[in-house]
Amino acid sequence: MTAPTPYGIVGPDPESLALAYFTPLMSPVPVTTRLPKPAARADTVTPWLRLEAGGGFQRDDEIMFDLSLILHSYAPQNEEPAAAKNLRTALGYGARGIYTFTVTDDDGVDWWVAHSKVQGNLFKQNDPLVNMPRYKAMLMWRIPGHALAVS
Numbered sequence: 001m002t003a004p005t006p007y008g009i010v011g012p013d014p015e016s017l018a019l020a021y022f023t024p025l026m027s028p029v030p031v032t033t034r035l036p037k038p039a040a041r042a043d044t045v046t047p048w049l050r051l052e053a054g055g056g057f058q059r060d061d062e063i064m065f066d067l068s069l070i071l072h073s074y075a076p077q078n079e080e081p082a083a084a085k086n087l088r089t090a091l092g093y094g095a096r097g098i099y100t101f102t103v104t105d106d107d108g109v110d111w112w113v114a115h116s117k118v119q120g121n122l123f124k125q126n127d128p129l130v131n132m133p134r135y136k137a138m139l140m141w142r143i144p145g146h147a148l149a150v151s
Contacts, residue, residue, distance in 0.1 A: 007147050012067070012111045012143060015051055015069075016033075017103050017105050019051060022049065025090075026049055026086070026089065029048060029049055029086050030046070030048040031050075032048060032050050032051070033052070047076070047082045050071075050072040051070070052069070053068070053070075054068030054069055054070040055068050056068050058145070063145060064145070065142070065145055068138055068139065068140050069094070070137075072127070072134055072135075073135045074133065076133075077132065084122060087122055087135045087137055091139065094139045095116050095118045097115070097116065100115075109146070111146075112144060113141045113142070115141075117140050119140045122135050123135065124136075
């Protein structure tokens with residue numbers, strides 16, 4: 001009798017997965033994981049959505065991961081309602097409860113989102129790096145990991 005092959009479980013990169021998921025859904029609103037660098041003399045900045053990994057953990061079943069995503073929505077001072085609306089729209093797409101969906105990452109790997117919910121609803125908070133109104137919220141995606149064979 002041969003010994004079973006040991007294995008490990010890995011979860012997805014939350015930022016790249018969220019970027020792949022939200023970019024087509026939020027179009028034409030730009031979706032990024034970093035702050036944009038507009039030209040120093042730029043007259044206007046359009047609203048945009050920034051995604052940030054918010055941590056998470058592997059569940060006790062050792063298969064599922066609960067991954068948190070922080071969503072930041074920005075808009076110029078005179079378009080503050082647009083920042084709130086864009087964030088509410090992203091929350092609607094991202095927190096679908098028990099309605100499951102699959103996201104394909106940049107490497108072509110499919111990740112199944114088994115459950116999703118809003119962990120922190122919309123709140124306004126100044127960003128010290130950007131002189132624009134910012135609204136933030138947090139989502140949780142429950143995703144089964146992928147097995148890694150270990151030799």
